[in-house]
Amino acid sequence: MANKDKVFDVIMAISDIIEEKKLYLTQLDAAIGDGDHGLNMAKGFGAAREKLESGSFQTPSDILKAVGMALISKVGGAAGPLYGTAFLNASKVVAGKEEIGLADFTAMLESALDGVKSRGKAVRGEKTMVDALEPALDALKAALDEGTAPEEALNRAVKAAEEGVAFTKTIRATKGRASYLGDRSIGHEDPGAMSSYVILKTIAETCSR
Amino acid sequence: MANKDKVFDVIMAISDIIEEKKLYLTQLDAAIGDGDHGLNMAKGFGAAREKLESGSFQTPSDILKAVGMALISKVGGAAGPLYGTAFLNASKVVAGKEEIGLADFTAMLESALDGVKSRGKAVRGEKTMVDALEPALDALKAALDEGTAPEEALNRAVKAAEEGVAFTKTIRATKGRASYLGDRSIGHEDPGAMSSYVILKTIAETCSR
C-alpha cells in the first residue's frame, strides 16, 4: 500500500490540500470556535513540509514522527497536540517497517485515535475530530475483516468519515471551544472533524495513485 | 429700540435659533475644528434661558450680565469665554439704562467686539467670529452717522455680518483650532462667525417685531 516515498507524498499532498482549504476550515471554526483552525493546520503542515524537505528519513515511521513533532511544536491550540499525538502514535505502530499494508494502516489509525481520545478526553458524539476518525476506523476494521481490497477499504473509511462530519452538524458540542456555545453549536460542522476527513481522503487518494 | 422685555425676548429667540442650528453649527466645526460649536452654544444659551426664566431682572444690563455669566460658567471651550466676555461687556455699556437705542447698541457691539478681540488676541481676517462682528459694527457705525433708522441700520449690520461669514470661507484660519489646518481650512465657513451672524440676525429680527 505505501512505502517511505508514498508516505512522503501523502504528507506533501495533505500539506497542499490543507493550504488550499485554509480559509474554509477557518470559516468553519469562526462559526463555532475562534476562527483559526485552518491557520493552525496550515502552519503545522507547512512546518512538516519544510522538515521533510530539508531532512532525510529512513522509514515511514521516521517521517510520521517528524510530522507529529512538527505539529506539536509549531501549532499550539487544540489541533497541535491532538494531531501531533495522532501522528506520533501512528509512527510508533510501524516503527522499523519499510512497507505499510492495510492492516498496518488500520492499527495506525486505531492508535492515532486512541491518542486523540486520551489527550482530548473525548469520546464519539461530542462534535470533535473523533466523530470523523472513529467511524473511519470502524469502517476500516470491517473492511479488513471482510478482506476488502485496500483501495476499496480506504474509500469506505473516507465515506464513513464524511458521514461523521455530516453528523457533527446535527449535534451539540461538548468538547473544545465550540462547547461554550451550547445549543448554538448545532447546525455547524465541526472544523476538526472536517480536517480529519480531508486528511483521510487525501491519504486514500494518494495511496490509490 | 429695546427695553428689558425686548432684551429678554431677544435672548429667548437666540436660544431657540441656536438650538435649531445646533447640528448645523456643529457640522461646520467638524470640518475645520472639533465638531462641538453648536453643542457648546446650545448648552450656553440653554443655561442662559434657564437663568432668565427662573430669576427676575431689573434692567437690560442685568439680563445681559446673567447671559454673559451663564456662557462663561457653562460653556467652556473657545466660544464660552469669548461670547461670555462679549455679553458682559455689552452689559456694562448700558448699566442702569431702561431703554436701549441704536447708539447704545452700537456702543455695546463695539465693547463686545473689543472684549472678543482682546480675550482671543484676534484681529479681523483670521477666520473667527471677529470677521462677522467687525463688519457688522462698521456697518452700524456708518448707518448711525448717516442717521439711518434703527431697523434699516440693524439690517445693514446683519448683511455685513453675512458677507463676513462668506469671506471666512475664502481665507486661511490663523486663530482657534482651525488654524492647525493651515491651507486645508480654506473653503469652509468659520462656525463662530456663522453663530455671530445668526445671533445678530436674531437681534435684528426680534427688535424689528
Next chain:
Amino acid sequence: MKKVINNPNNVVDELLQGMVLAHPDHIRRLEGFEVLVRKNSPIEGKVALVSGGGSGHEPSHGGFVGTGMLDGAVAGAVFTSPTPDQVYEAVKAVAGPKGVLLIVKNYTGDIMNFEMAKEMAEADDIKVDYVVVNDDVAVENSTWTTGRRGIAGTVLVHKITGAKAETGAELPEVKRVAEKVIANVRSMGLALTPCIVPAAGKPNFTLAENEMEVGMGIHGEPGTHREALKTADEMVDHLVGKILEDLDYTGGEVVVLVNGLASTPLMELYIVNKRVHEILASKGIKVYKSLVGEFMTSLEMAGFSVTLLKLDEELKELFDAPADTPAFKSL
C-alpha cells in the same frame, strides 16, 4: 483591517521585542523563544509561576512578569495556545528547587499543551504542578461541557498567587492559594464589536450597528446570545447579576476588576465601575479594592468584562502585597 502592524505573521515576535525594549529592568526574552521571564530568573527561594496563552490579550501575560506576580509568560500565536516546547523552555528558565506552578486558562488547547510541557519538564526532574482558571460564568458549568473559560479573573490569580510565591512558600501552599482565588473569582463580559486576527484578515463575526454579543469570550468565541445595545447600567446589571447568581457573595468583601477588551475607552470603563459599585452597595457587598483598565484584552474588540473576587483575610493581605511588573504596580 486597520492595524498598526508590519506583517501579520510576525506580530508576536515584534510585540515581544517591543516589550523587552520598553521594560528592560523587568523582563528579558528567552533567545529563540516566544517567552518572557523576569530579568533575574531563576529567582532563588521561591516557587516560580508561569502562565501564558495565545497572544492578543496584552498586557496578559507578559505584562505581569515581575516581582510579586509571574516569573515567566509564554506567548502563543494570536489566540492560539503556545506549544509544549515553548512552555517547557519557560519552565526550565525559571525553575528552582521549589518547583514551578503553571497558571492555565481553561481552554482545551491550553490545557493539552501545558500538560505536555509539564510531562517534558518532569522528565527533567523539575517539580511542576498546575491550576486551571475558569472564571467566566457566561459558560454553564455543566459536566457536559469543557467547563468555564478562563478570562480576566486570571490576572487576580497572578497577583495573589504571585504574592504568595514571593513569601517563599512551598509549591502545595502556593497552589492552595491559587485554587482559593480560582474558587472565589467570577467574571462575565460582553462585546460591542468583533476583532480581527491579523493572519485571518477579517472579523470572526459581525454585529449590527445596534447589537452586542453577551457572554463573549476573549477570542471572539460567540457568547450566550445577541441583543440590542442597552445602556451601560443595563449591561452591567446583567453581567453582575449573572455573577452574583453563581457565587454567594453575601456579606463579603470583594475586589472589583473592570476590564476593557480594547476599544472601549477608559471613560466608559469608569462608568461601568460606578454601576458595579452601586449594585454591590445595594446588596451589602463591600468593595475592598477596584481595578479599572485593560488587563486581559481581545485585540481591538470593543466591550468589557466585570470580575468579582470574594476575599478573606489571607487573600486581602496577598492582594495588597507589593508588585512591580510592566502592567501592574502596587506600592
Next chain:
Amino acid sequence: MKKVINNPNNVVDELLQGMVLAHPDHIRRLEGFEVLVRKNSPIEGKVALVSGGGSGHEPSHGGFVGTGMLDGAVAGAVFTSPTPDQVYEAVKAVAGPKGVLLIVKNYTGDIMNFEMAKEMAEADDIKVDYVVVNDDVAVENSTWTTGRRGIAGTVLVHKITGAKAETGAELPEVKRVAEKVIANVRSMGLALTPCIVPAAGKPNFTLAENEMEVGMGIHGEPGTHREALKTADEMVDHLVGKILEDLDYTGGEVVVLVNGLASTPLMELYIVNKRVHEILASKGIKVYKSLVGEFMTSLEMAGFSVTLLKLDEELKELFDAPADTPAFKSL
C-alpha cells in the same frame, strides 16, 4: 454609536463618580464640581499643580492626580475646555501659601478659560502662574497660527513638574522645570479611525478603509494630510522623523512615550515602540526610559502618538522620582 454609556449628556459626571469609587485612596471630588483633587488636598509645603481640559482623554488628567504628579484636575465637557469657575474651584481647593501652577494644553479655549480662572484666583490673593504645553510637531510653529497643540507630552510635564513640586520648591522654580520639559518634549500622532463625541452621536469625519489621518489632533481635529495605510514601521518612521527634524536630539538621552489613542491595542503599541527604539539606536540617541500605553486618549479613536523628551540630569532624576496616582505609579 457603540458606546457603553447611559446618557450622552451625563458621561463626565458618571466618569468622575466611577473614578472616585475606584480610587478612594488617591482622589476625591469637589462636591458639585467636575474637579478631582488629591484626597488630602491641600498638601502642605508644596506648590500645587492643577491641570485639566476637555474630557475624553482619560486617564488624562484625573488619573494623574496623586503623590508626585497633580494636585487637581478639572474635567470639561467632552473635548471642551473646562469653564473658568471650575478651574477656579480646583485652584482654591488645592492652593497653599506656595501657590498654584496651572498646566494648560495649548488650545485657544483652554488658555482663555484657565487665564480667566487665574484672574479670579488672584482676586482672592492666591499666587497662580501657568505654563502652556505645545508638543505636537504636526502643527507648524508659525507665528501666524495659534501655535502647536498640546498632546501626550503633557503627561511628562505632569510627571516631572510634579516631582519638582514634591520637593517643596517655590513656584518660579517649579515653573522653570515645567518650562524646561515643555522646551524639550515633542510629539506627533496619527489616527486610523475617527471617534464620536457622545453628545454629537456621529463621527467628526470619516476615513476610508485604507486611509489614515497623519498629524491628527486628540479631538478629532484634522491633521496635516491623509494617506493610504502603511506598515507600522513606515508610520513610525514618518512621525519620529518629524520630531527629530524639529528638535536636535543628537547625542542625548530621551524618554520615549508611545501613547495609544484608545482602540489601538497594546500589542500594536509595542510594535511601534520597537521601531522607535530602532530609529533612535540608529541615530545614536539613547533611550533612558520608555512608557507604552494609554495616557492621553481620544475617546475610541484608533491610532497612536510618539513623544520624545530630551533629558538632562535634573529631568532624569525627577522622572525617576516616585509617583502614586491611579494611572501612573513609579516605585
